Amino acid sequence: MTKSPVYKALNKRQQVWLYDREKWPTKEEVNSIIKEAYEVTPSKQQFMPYKINIIGPGDENQSEKIKIWNKAVFNHHAIEDRAMREGKIKDSIHLVNRNYQHIISAPYVLVFESRLCENNKFNQWGVDNDSHFTEQTIESELSQIDSLISFECGLFSQSLVGLALEKGIDVSFTSCFPKNPSRWQDTTYVNRTPQMIVTLGYGSYYRMDFMKRTNQVQDDHKPPYEDMINWVDVTKQPADSKTFKNAKDMWHYDDKKFTEMVIEKSFGGELEINKQLEEEKTK
Numbered sequence: 001m002t003k004s005p006v007y008k009a010l011n012k013r014q015q016v017w018l019y020d021r022e023k024w025p026t027k028e029e030v031n032s033i034i035k036e037a038y039e040v041t042p043s044k045q046q047f048m049p050y051k052i053n054i055i056g057p058g059d060e061n062q063s064e065k066i067k068i069w070n071k072a073v074f075n076h077h078a079i080e081d082r083a084m085r086e087g088k089i090k091d092s093i094h095l096v097n098r099n100y101q102h103i104i105s106a107p108y109v110l111v112f113e114s115r116l117c118e119n120n121k122f123n124q125w126g127v128d129n130d131s132h133f134t135e136q137t138i139e140s141e142l143s144q145i146d147s148l149i150s151f152e153c154g155l156f157s158q159s160l161v162g163l164a165l166e167k168g169i170d171v172s173f174t175s176c177f178p179k180n181p182s183r184w185q186d187t188t189y190v191n192r193t194p195q196m197i198v199t200l201g202y203g204s205y206y207r208m209d210f211m212k213r214t215n216q217v218q219d220d221h222k223p224p225y226e227d228m229i230n231w232v233d234v235t236k237q238p239a240d241s242k243t244f245k246n247a248k249d250m251w252h253y254d255d256k257k258f259t260e261m262v263i264e265k266s267f268g269g270e271l272e273i274n275k276q277l278e279e280e281k282t283k
Contacts, residue, residue, distance in 0.1 A: 019201035024107035037159040057107035106199035114192040170203040
């Protein structure tokens with residue numbers, strides 16, 4: 001089967017270990033890619049609950065990239081020390097992990113962090129008229145949706161990958177760094193939970209180059225597809241489980257009427273639907 005253009009584009013991505021330090025994309029090119037990723041990336045209720053701090057090329061920014069690289073390295077060492085204390089590894093020798101080198105060689109380093117949001121008019125209408133709860137707008141709730149924020153950062157990053165590769169620009173990732181904002185107090189820009197580090201530029205040496213040079217390509221593979229995917233056979237449900245074949249079985253409405261009610265009732269219509277359902281039950 002012929003692979004699609006999208007597949008071919010995304011399949012080009014490789015983890016960069018070193019970026020070219022002699023040439024790099026312009027700020028305008030990178031900003032355009034990020035803007036396009038912003039436009040096409042979906043977000044729950046349109047909040048996009050993250051901020052992207054961008055550190056660009058130039059000698060004046062190199063010390064900041066080294067600072068971020070240090071955070072990744074020392075975080076790695078701390079994890080090794082803990083694992084050794086717990087007997088999970090034999091030794092903690094504090095080698096500098098090669099996987100973080102892309103941070104100090106990258107012309108562009110993006111640090112994603114959680115962001116406190118504001119309701120747009122549609123969401124505010126829901127809050128005012130439908131008792132809707134928007135955790136993204138409440139500081140104390142951000143930690144409760146940390147997994148959602150991290151997931152959304154991943155969505156954005158994948159959009160960024162496709163758009164960057166289309167222009168011949170490489171993208172790499174790091175998630176191994178301290179997640180506590182207190183560990184970032186030496187920066188002026190990370191004020192909430194850091195979520196992801198992404199780098200952009202033109203790669204000059206890739207992780208795959210190392211794997212090929214050391215003859216380890218065949219040893220570094222994903223788990224079998226079958227280990228990850230489970231096509232659910234619903235006929236094998238417990239014998240006492242209740243089966244609903246349509247909306248009428250669950251709500252005492254046929255599918256067409258239920259669909260019409262959902263479409264006709266605008267935001268906040270759930271309460272009206274529930275009221276009508278209860279009335280129907282009592283007839």
